Amino acid sequence: MKRILKITFIVTALTLFFASCVKDLNTTPINPKLITPENAYATAAGYKQVLAKCYAGLSVSGQQGPAGTPDISGIDEGFGEYLRAYYYHQELTTDEAVVSWNDFTIRDLHKQNWGSGDVYVAAMYYRIFYQISLCNEFIRESQDSKLDSRGISGQDKINCQLYRAEARFLRALSYWHAIDLFGSVPFVTENDEPGKFFPTQISRADLFTYIEKEIVAIEPLLIDARANEYGRADKGALWTLAAKLYLNAEVYIGTPKYTECITYCTKVIGAGYTLEPKYKNLFLADNNTSNEIIFPIEYDGFKTQTWGGTTFLVLGGIGGSMVPADYGMGVSGWGGTRTTKPIVQLFYPDLKNGLYHSATPPKNTKAYPLVYCPGSYQGWDPTNTSTVIASKASDSKYEGYLYMANTNQQFKFCTTPSWDHNFGGTNGTLVPNGDNINVADAGYYKVNIDTAALTYSVVKTTWAVIGDATPGGWSNDTPMAYDAASNTWTITVDLVKGGLKFRANGGWDINYGDNGANGTLEEGGDNIAIPEAGTYLITMKLGIPDYTYILSMHSYDHRAMFWSDGQNLEINDVGVFTDGYAVTKFKNLTQAGVAGSSPQFPDTDFPMFRLADVYLMYAEAVLRGGGGGSSDGALGYVNAIRERAYGDQAGNITSAQLTLPFILNERGRELLWECQRRTDLVRFGQFTSGSYVWPWKGGVKNGAPTSAMYNIFPIPSSDVSANPNLKQNPGY
């Protein structure tokens, strides 16, 4: 008995003791980097960090850049990034883009042959709902009662309320993408806490009403247009969203709302945004300085890295003979995206065989013996290697071109980059250590010396093209212009089939042609053949031999930014990068031509909403019969865009030319690759069916009609199965 007592005692004691160990199970995270909601929302600064994620959801793929801890799974992180997925849906499905890669079903997008099991469609869908869930969470956590319970008051509270309104804007933006791409979708708001449930499916009409109501509700809560920090949404962004929703209302709900569209466009236009003076600057590494961009998605070479976004836009389109460094990139391009012929023809209506491009001259100039030409025009610097002349035959005869920006300059010749061996001279005779040579006029001079015969000549030149291909024929010069920054002579000119040469000073004393059509010029060389009539850009670079030129078809419209060298206009094989023209619009270069901070990831932001788009929406809504706008206003806005594109009024149109088909084409020119095209084509009834076909639409080289079901994307089959409330879109 005593024994049993002992045992009982031991067992009881141990049981009590072990029971207390069970409390260990209530462990909480010990990692200081793991943050609970209580920590995250303890301060307004914490709220701002969560808000930053709501924005970053559009930009990066996860919490590690460029990849590592993805926001959504089941898809490669690059593909799952919001903008890249959006581009795939809005551009790859249209005439504006094809891709050569062989990744899973990626080519089905351009063929308009996707199914409900498509991983890219799923990536877009889940990315949209990720963004909506993320914003829901923030909206839930930032309601006044929660702010109060967390002791956030005063200015902090006002800030958090603004953050909340911005999150509601971002949610509305994604719901707009949902209604546009998928139609009728699951509907969740901040009232749906994370858990296991089946969201109901909202009709396209009800979702339209919901977004409309949200826009009305958010408007007074948001900060005035252009008054927020860069990157954050303001009333301008909201108005643009509203304008886009209403412009497409007829597609979404069958009821036109063009008047409402004009109302919101007018608000944006009156808010003080201005067109960026140079179109190309909108897509450069420092485009954050532009006053045209209403709402950007931001990227940065080091701080905001992704395999999607503008990294994809820049690198994805570099391939063939393109040199990555020309686009500010230090890594090789991905050789993927190009555009189709109809898009090129928007800029070159008569183009048939492709953009002619003369032979690319050798990139590296041969190293000839040099004579240095220090002078007052360049600061008397005998080491300056850009002001030299060279001996092509490595003999005593040197030749080259020097540019004197001002009048009354003096200079000398040095045979080494120092003053040790210098020549001056007068009247064509070289004198060692002689007097400075005087040049009275400003201009571009051909300079020759002979160090054996001790002679020199300095002849002012102005350059022109002449020939039966040129407007002046073989009798009249067509003058070129000198560009001091690039040290080139250029001209944009309409040429006809025939030949041309370069000549100076209206005579044949100094003239260059091209023997062997290799891109290098020879004195008195052969005529340069122009194979086809068209607008050409001619660039001639003299300086020191070898003298070179580039002659390529060109558009007066500066928005034409294509790479045609080595590319075919026609796409015979979608999988070959050199079939189709590359688009060189997005670059990782600043306006000054300097590469962005990182060789791998561009600094370039993406202009999600910008003023020119609003101008065009205004004009279209007016043309479609919306009230509250004016035809004159519409024409004025369109011509403002045209004037920027052409650099002068040469491209302006008349009111008779301002038609709906013109608007669609102009949107194609202005907004190429800016993720507008699919929505535009759907609105114009030209996305599916046979009203408009383009290369490889429908999987056929010349294009084929497709079913109207492809006007919206399927709800991914994985979600249809996961959520019994969902009904698949018709046809899928």
Added chain:
Amino acid sequence: MKKRVLWLRYLILFFALASASIAYAQEITVSGKVTDATDGSLLPGVTIAVKNTTTGTVTDIDGKYSIKVKKDAVLVFSYVGYMAQEITVTEPRTLDISMSVGTKSLNEVVVIGYGTVKKSDATGSVAALSSKDFNQGAIQSPQQLIVGKIAGVQVTTTGGAPGGDAIIRIRGGSSINANNDPLLVVDGVAIDNASTSGARSTLGMLNPDDIETYTVLKDASATAIYGSRASNGVIIITTKKGATGAKKFGLEYSGNISISTVPKTIGVYNGDDFRALVLQRYPNTPGVDTLLGKSNTDWQKQIYKTAIGTDHNLAFTGAVSTMPYRVSIGYSYQDGTLLTDNMRRTTLGATLNPTFFKNYLKVNINAKYMNEKNKFADQSAIGDAVAFDPTQEVYAYGNKAQTIPNAYGGFWAWLQPNSDPVTTATTNPVARLKLTDDKSTVSRFLGNAQFDYKLHFFPDLRVNLNLGMDYSWSKGAKYVPTYATWQYVNHGVSNTYDQTKKNSLLDFYLSYMKDVKSISSKFDVMAGYSWQHFWVNNNNYNGNVPHDSAHADTIIVKQEYYLVSFYGRFNYTFKNRYLLTATLRDDGSSRFSKSKRWGLFPSVALGWKINDEKFLRDSKVVSQLKLRLGWGQTGQQDISNNWYPYLPIYTQSDRFSMYQFGNVWYRTLRPDAYDPNIKWETTSTWNAGIDLGFLKDRITASVDYFYKNTKDMLNFIPVPAGTNLSNYVWTNVGSMNNTGFEFTLDVKPIVTKDWNWDIGFNATTYKNKITKLNISDDPNYPGVMVGGIAGGVGNTVQIYKVGYPINSFYVYQQVYDKNDNPVEGLYVDRNGDGKITPADLYCYKSPNPTFTFGVNTRLTYKKWSLAASGHANIGNYMYNNVEANRAVYANIFRANGPWLGNVTTSVTNTGFTNNQYLSDYYVQNASFFKLDYLSLAYNFGNLVKNTLNLGISFTVNNVFTITKYKGLDPEVNLGSTLGIDNNMYPRSRVYVIGVSLKL
């Protein structure tokens, strides 16, 4: 918390008991000789142990022995291959024994969870192997000892890297996304089998030479006592203990020298053929010919070498007074066959197993320590060597564009016109190996102290306390210079990391055993408690060269979790023939919320020893016949990288993933997806088995049928859009079952004094099927695409789909022309809608074998022995990623650069120009038979009288493989890439000369 108090309490108890006086009984001397019962020959080396003590002796060369024992001691005579005998001695006498051959001692004991059981009394599916059964030759990790040896246990080495890591699957694994590794218990310590940073193998701290037995618990009735961690089976490893003989001191040495070779490489074009191919394929593309070099470089030859390894093990055994000990030192030096790969591993082991108070208190102390120094080769070089242009030289520049001498480390590389590297081009594999400096040092300590005390006042009750710890410290650094082409844009790599892991364990149980003869019943009841704590701290400092803030990042992960369990087992034996085992375990895990935390895991098993029934008891033919039937449930909570799946957590972005407001970049905070109601995954297992023995167990066999059903699977799967903070969430969804048969056969066709021949054979067949995968139960659910491959971006070739085995291939059906050649890009329109979309993908085959078998044999003649072992998988398919990626002509020339790349010669089988990643052509039959080793050994016997035994052996590992598979090796199992063969580190063929010495 209280654990420190507890340790203290038991230390006090231990010393109090140890200091008690010990009385000795009267001693008597017994001597005699031992002979073979069949031919009367004398048997040297027979072990004579005094039961329940640590004393004993062995017979000498003339079969004679002499031993001093206490009165009434029980002597146990045992000899390998013979049946053991027990004899009680009461007075000094001569005791001659004749022993007869038999295969198994009837009293053979196997280790089970928290205790032992006589093999003949086991009711569950338990397989045991002892050191004599282990694989031989170049064994670098404990897992390699049992490759192919046990039915239902699939051990796959991960490749040819030194260190010999392997993946073990018992009856095919029970989860989709949660851990499928079996629980490993080493000397009573359930170890953490998550990988250790910088370490080669999960079991590296264990010297294979120190291992005494391997016991595999396969069915739930055997494993349920381990509850929450036992769904994938349990492997119990015990290490060798101190001497239990009269011999006070023993010394054993074993060592080997091995030569590893790469048996086979991928067939690619040589320089001359490649030049011809390039000119043939690109006759009109300007500039392509100028890219060609003049060399004939076999890049695979450049990166592989014949590797030398050596292994030394030294063990001291003996006893200091009543304290037997064993101390071992092991040293292993192994070069990889891949250039620059090297491992140096030192292991130390020590065990003490003293007993006190006439065996009332048994203490078992084990300590194992490992120090591993690694130099890792960058294995990307394997794929690079297949792909690199064979016309280029390793060092010199052949391309005119490459004008910078000695840049990029002097290695030949593809360069852009401005002399920057072409970043999309293949990296020079030799540069990759030689310019990468990737080192680690790992230390790991595994120790435990086990106290087993029979209560003085109540000897039927045993108290067992086991305190264990598994600590590891590792650190490493990876350095790639700025001029390495593949890291050029990143300004090189300079990463350092360190990791500390501390896992602690406390196990306590009470065991009560009673034999109540009056009712012919035996009771064995056990109840216990277990507490485990897992703690890890990872610090990763990633940066470039030299560290600058724009490129550097620090990632600190520090986490812990706890498991607390109560468990009990009831064994009941009626009339020595009818067996019942019931277990119950209640597990709590800190991974789950309070309301979902506890899981209850029961099991029941019945056994019937038919051979002990009257009608069979005296059978000369049937020596063993036992039926087993068991059912049980086990759990799973190990979702490796997610230790708080039920808590809402915000993750801060790193410095490359910030967002800019105004002029300030903000580190963002992301609310992560979570399931507040996540709970245990449960696996129910049915097992029915029969054990057979014939002719005194000269022939033994077992057959088991099992059915495993996992429900509430811990799954990382898509959830309805909008319902959580990501599209995939860790949650309990889905179920899956595994059904199969196992068969084991051991035959001893020849057993004579000079000749001995053993043959072992085992076979397993099982089927895996997913039965549920999402919460809505939609029969049209497409499934979850998995199995990412190399090539393109985001391509997958496998699926989890209801009704199919996990990781079924999910591909397009290739169309063949009339000559049976695949037609490029043409697939069967399986749904007949006139176009090829993902709806035409279909489930085609699985990487899991339908049938596996292992065979091993050993033939001994006097002092010679010849052993071999092999294993086979039948019906397993493999996605040949190397071919899918490299066997296309499009790889030859890339305008984007431009650069050239080699293709595999198998390109002629398809003639494909472009990659057809999703074609079922690349899903190839990977059935195989491998002869794992062939070993010839000679034992010289004792060189000096009664001592200094010398043995030598010659072994070849990985002797040959018979397969139809077109790739390098049909056996690929890297866990995450099951069934996808992509540039695996080739398994070496190893030639080993071994020496063993015993003193």
